[in-house]
Amino acid sequence: MKSKKVTKKILYHVLVLILGFFMIYPVLWMISGSFKENAEILRGTLALIPQNLKMSNYATGWRGFGGITFATFFKNSFIITVIATFGTVLSSSLVAYAFSRIRFRGRKIWFTCMLATMMLPGQVIMIPQYLIYYRLGLVPGYVPLILPYFCGQAFFIYQMMQFMQGIPRELDEAAKIDGCSKYKIYSNIVLPLLKPSIVTTIIIQFYWKWDDYMGPLLYLSRPKSYTVSIAIKQFADSASVTDYGAMFAMSTLSLIPVFLIFLFFNRYLVEGIGTSGLKG
Amino acid sequence: MNGASTAKAQGFRRFWNNDNTVGHVFAAPFIFGFVCFSLIPICMSFYYSFTDYSLGTKSAELIGFKNFIELFQDEVFGKSILKTLQYVVVSVPLKLIFALLVAFILTRKSRMVTLYRSLYYVPSLVGGSIAVALVWKQLFARKGLFNSVLVNMGLNKINWFGDQNLAIYPLILMAVWQFGSSMIIFAAGLKEIPSTYYEAAEIDGASGIQKFFKITLPCLSPIILYNLVMQTISAFMTFTQAFVITGGGPNNGTLLYALNVYNQAFKYNKMGYACAMSWVMLMIMSIITLIIFRTSRFWVFSESET
Numbered sequence: 410m411k412s413k414k415v416t417k418k419i420l421y422h423v424l425v426l427i428l429g430f431f432m433i434y435p436v437l438w439m440i441s442g443s444f445k446e447n448a449e450i451l452r453g454t455l456a457l458i459p460q461n462l463k464m465s466n467y468a469t470g471w472r473g474f475g476g477i478t479f480a481t482f483f484k485n486s487f488i489i490t491v492i493a494t495f496g497t498v499l500s501s502s503l504v505a506y507a508f509s510r511i512r513f514r515g516r517k518i519w520f521t522c523m524l525a526t527m528m529l530p531g532q533v534i535m536i537p538q539y540l541i542y543y544r545l546g547l548v549p550g551y552v553p554l555i556l557p558y559f560c561g562q563a564f565f566i567y568q569m570m571q572f573m574q575g576i577p578r579e580l581d582e583a584a585k586i587d588g589c590s591k592y593k594i595y596s597n598i599v600l601p602l603l604k605p606s607i608v609t610t611i612i613i614q615f616y617w618k619w620d621d622y623m624g625p626l627l628y629l630s631r632p633k634s635y636t637v638s639i640a641i642k643q644f645a646d647s648a649s650v651t652d653y654g655a656m657f658a659m660s661t662l663s664l665i666p667v668f669l670i671f672l673f674f675n676r677y678l679v680e681g682i683g684t685s686g687l688k689g
Numbered sequence: 690m691n692g693a694s695t696a697k698a699q700g701f702r703r704f705w706n707n708d709n710t711v712g713h714v715f716a717a718p719f720i721f722g723f724v725c726f727s728l729i730p731i732c733m734s735f736y737y738s739f740t741d742y743s744l745g746t747k748s749a750e751l752i753g754f755k756n757f758i759e760l761f762q763d764e765v766f767g768k769s770i771l772k773t774l775q776y777v778v779v780s781v782p783l784k785l786i787f788a789l790l791v792a793f794i795l796t797r798k799s800r801m802v803t804l805y806r807s808l809y810y811v812p813s814l815v816g817g818s819i820a821v822a823l824v825w826k827q828l829f830a831r832k833g834l835f836n837s838v839l840v841n842m843g844l845n846k847i848n849w850f851g852d853q854n855l856a857i858y859p860l861i862l863m864a865v866w867q868f869g870s871s872m873i874i875f876a877a878g879l880k881e882i883p884s885t886y887y888e889a890a891e892i893d894g895a896s897g898i899q900k901f902f903k904i905t906l907p908c909l910s911p912i913i914l915y916n917l918v919m920q921t922i923s924a925f926m927t928f929t930q931a932f933v934i935t936g937g938g939p940n941n942g943t944l945l946y947a948l949n950v951y952n953q954a955f956k957y958n959k960m961g962y963a964c965a966m967s968w969v970m971l972m973i974m975s976i977i978t979l980i981i982f983r984t985s986r987f988w989v990f991s992e993s994e995t
Contacts, residue, residue, distance in 0.1 A: 432811065435824050513711065
């Protein structure tokens with residue numbers, strides 16, 4: 410009886426792991442491809458272990474194209490992502506505080522507008538947004554990729570509001586009696602207690618922005634300003650014969666920041682998606 | 690003199706700390722962003738959809754409903770709508786079923802479950818990136834991995850990206866593969882179902898399948914609705930995958946709507962036409978979302994009814 414239960418348990422774990430392996434197989438295949446020779450990749454082998462380990466893919470890929478190395482592209486991506494993520498945290502927490510803690514005229518209307526932007530497909534406003542930036546002389550440039558993130562992101566505002574519901578209002582009251590203004594309550598009480606929600610925001614926003622392809626595609630035109638995502642695509646297209654090994658090497662590198670964050674903070678990520686999605 | 694200035698300072702402080710002021714100060718980033726990056730663009734887009742407009746070469750000229758009339762005569766546009774609908778209708782339900790099944794399998798109380806969930810989330814984590822799109826292109830290439838599997842099984846090779854009817858399936862498969870965030874939301878929902886429901890059912894002699902259909906599904910239905918709406922919207926907006934993997938081809942067989950809008954605007958510089966297209970897209974999406982919400986009355990179970 411007991412051994413039957415154990416077998417069942419082992420069977421369960423084995424099955425889940427096998428299915429999981431299939432799920433991440435394409436990713437593993439890409440990583441192994443970054444060590445393979447071109448001919449081997451093009452043959453379409455299933456094997457994950459390269460016949461001849463070819464480390465030079467990384468050096469070849471890193472050289473980039475047009476005399477610009479991937480160091481530049483990584484730097485660009487990093488700058489844009491970090492600034493945009495910082496902007497998201499700052500602006501979203503301010504707006505979430507206004508919506509969840511302060512009763513001001515027009516609160517309901519603005520809140521409804523925010524919910525509406527969550528449902529609004531980005532494509533509808535993509536073209537006029539581009540035209541506005543174009544007329545302001547900001548295309549090509551980084552401003553269109555960064556500025557909107559300082560205006561609060563609906564998804565994160567909503568998620569922070571959910572979290573703020575859990576911060577007891579008695580704390581606000583007590584601080585008010587001690588003579589704190591609403592501004593002080595935000596910076597000294599709400600913001601520090603919001604930390605778990607902020608971590609979730611940082612993680613999700615970081616990897617969304619890091620992976621973003623359409624934004625840089627629209628707003629960047631000089632190769633020197635390219636982000637990693639655009640650069641990899643360009644790298645694949647630029648040569649007449651694509652060097653797949655090198656392309657996969659750079660692809661693998663481009664995923665490292667995302668994987669690192671996932672590795673260290675995946676608890677926050679999973680909880681963040683679970684709670685904010687659930688109550689939506 | 691002194692008294693007047695302190696009174697003024699006090700008046701300012703009162704104004705500054707008034708709830709109305711504080712609220713607007715804190716909400717200012719959103720209000721600014723909403724007006725500049727949503728409201729004005731929406732109005733502009735609406736206006737442009739009635740114009741003939743090319744950036745740099747032709748200023749906007751009102752032409753009435755001509756864009757919309759032209760749209761419905763445009764064969765490529767019709768095909769792009771059909772292909773998008775096919776993509777959405779096949780990928781979203783498959784994705785949700787898969788997400789629900791995996792979430793259900795991973796509800797066991799085991800320390801490994803968190804690890805497994807992370808493992809299954811990896812595709813969603815990297816799926817939006819250009820890197821994985823390029824891998825996908827290679828996996829389904831003529832001599833790619835999928836075809837070698839088919840050959841190993843004794844089947845014929847399939848020219849995935851050479852056939853306009855088949856090319857959409859690798860994209861659909863990629864969408865289904867990224868079931869991670871739906872799965873996590875389902876898993877959070879499963880945790881909320883009181884275990885007493887299952888215990889009661891067990892006493893009544895319910896089987897595992899009965900429990901799933903009579904308890905799990907009804908309790909989860911609000912979350913299914915949420916996932917359904919969100920995934921439908923995001924499926925309609927799929928761009929990167931089609932742009933990178935197939936570029937819309939062959940013969941427009943994977944010309945998803947968002948890609949078509951992008952091409953009209955930034956490849957052919959037909960801004961007015963593209964704006965009209967995006968409004969039609971908004972309309973189609975609103976109708977579908979509305980239908981989902983309307984029918985939800987019949988299948989979403991809310992606790993207040995009992």
